[in-house]
Amino acid sequence: MERTNPADGRVLRAEGLCKSYGKQQVLLDLNLTIEPGCIYGLIGRNGAGKTTLLSILTGQNTMDAGKVTYGGEPVWENPRALSELCFARELNATAETAQISVKEYLYAGQLFCPHWDKAMADSLIEKFGIDRKKRIAKLSKGQMSMVTITAALASKAPITILDEPAAGLDVIMREKFYRMLLEEYAATGRTFLVSTHIIEEASGVFERVIVLDEGHIIADRPTEELIDEFRYVSGEKTALDAALAGHGVQPLQVQELGAHKMAAVRGDARLFAALADDPALTVAGMNLQNVFVALCGHGDEEG
């Protein structure tokens, strides 16, 4: 299939990014590289700074320190760089754009996005069954998500960023959305950066996952490689504690049920093989959601 709109090797890069709102520091000396031709997932807890990061990457928000470049050029107030980047924000009834109709919203997309694919926008809106004369404010939450997704896909921007695109969608529409994303990616090689809280569902779509926690990126890895660094190890409490201490392992997260204990452990194949060799222990794989909870669930332990 023809790849119509690749980023031609141009990289979106954030270096030393710092951002505060008043006294609240949200991003702390953050570095990130978005390579062309990849689907990235951005995950982080509520308030971790995902939207702030995405808006700074696309020149829609200021930073206090650091720089963001695309193809080596600063992004801020740079029409050439910005024309290659699409940031599809979540719509809501109070957004500035909420009083215009779907048709007007998509027309604005056409004016702002030089690679806009009108036929694709029309076909998606039709497929989603959305009345284009309706004002955005009068759409359901799911329909607002569909309009955002339509604009993101039809923008044909080499780097397309979607902030919580699946939030308002039911499970069937979410599956459909990820299928459309994969099809578009296969056809064009465009880069997508997608933030989501519905982690497990999206994990198969993300080639690479970026975890944002307390202003820092704590993981930026191919999804499978990241998942493979973690295991649940369980067994009788004293046997588990002794084994972990023997290997010098500090568990990330523990759950106890009576004399039984389960620990989320980060390590390598050698450690996991050694733990699996212990007849008193059981070693099991984790999924991306489990890994996220182990990495970012600090401070929320029960008891």
Ligand SMILES: Nc1ncnc2c1ncn2[C@@H]1O[C@H](COP(=O)(O)OP(=O)(O)OP(=O)(O)O)[C@@H](O)[C@H]1O
């Ligand atoms: N314009 C603003 N003025 C003041 N504080 C802000 C502003 N925008 C965001 N914040 C604060 O910055 C922090 C990060 O917000 P942000 O929206 O970037 O997080 P997020 O990871 O996208 O969160 P969520 O997953 O809940 O949408 C939050 O504590 C938020 O209250």
